Amino acid sequence: MRRSVTQFIALVGAVILGLGAVPSPAQAAASPHHIQNQANLGCLGRQGTGTIAPVATFACEDFSYQLWTPVFDSAYSGYRLYPYGSNKCLTSNPDATAAAVMLCGTSILQLWLLDDRGNGLRWLHSVSSGKCLVLGSAPNLTQAPCADAPAHLWKIWGFTG
Numbered sequence: 001m002r003r004s005v006t007q008f009i010a011l012v013g014a015v016i017l018g019l020g021a022v023p024s025p026a027q028a029a030a031s032p033h034h035i036q037n038q039a040n041l042g043c044l045g046r047q048g049t050g051t052i053a054p055v056a057t058f059a060c061e062d063f064s065y066q067l068w069t070p071v072f073d074s075a076y077s078g079y080r081l082y083p084y085g086s087n088k089c090l091t092s093n094p095d096a097t098a099a100a101v102m103l104c105g106t107s108i109l110q111l112w113l114l115d116d117r118g119n120g121l122r123w124l125h126s127v128s129s130g131k132c133l134v135l136g137s138a139p140n141l142t143q144a145p146c147a148d149a150p151a152h153l154w155k156i157w158g159f160t161g
Contacts, residue, residue: 032067032084034060034157038121039135039150044068046083046101053101055090056139070114070161078111078127079161080104096129096143114161115146121153 035044042057045066058066067084081090082104089104090112104110111127123146124133132146133154146152 030069030071031158032069033159034066035068035081035124036060036155036157037135037151038153038155040138042135042139044141044154046088051102053088055099055101055141057135057141058139068156070156070159072161073111076108076111076127079114080110081112081124090124090133092126092128092131092143096126096131098140098142099126099133114156114159117148117153120155122156123152124154 036042037044037057040057041060043060043066044055045058046053046055060066064084069082069084070079071082072079082088083101087104088101089110090099091102091107092099092109094109108128113123113125113127115123115125117123125146126133126143129143131143132152133141134144135151136142144152
C-alpha cells in the first residue's frame, strides 16, 4: 500500500511539473513505427536515454529505441515524433544542422512535416528550419535543403497519416 501511494504522489508531481510522465492521449492511442532511410536502409533511432540524445540510423530491428509515434499537433499543423514509450521528441537543433531527442514541449523546433513524396516515401521536414533530416556520413544525420534523393527520403512503416 505504501509503495502505491508513493508512486501515485510521484506521478501527480511529475504531471503538475509538466515532466510528461504520462503520454498524451493522442500518443497513447497511436501505434509506433519504424522510420527507414532509403540511402542505407537504416532505421531512425535514438542514441541513449539522456536529457539530450542524438539520433542516427541503425540496422532495423524491433528495439524500442527505433520505434517512433507520430502525433499530429493541429495547433501548429505539424507532427511531433515521440520515441516509443517516451515523453521526449525529435527536436531540430536551433542552428538547423542536426536533430536530437529532447523533452517534448511546445517548441516549433519539435514540429515536423511528413511530406509525401510518393511510393510510400516521405521527407522529415523541420517546420523551424525548413530543411529535411538527411543521412550524412552514415549513420549520422544532418539537416539539408530537401531533395528527392535517397538520403533525404524516409519510409514510415505502417503510417498512413
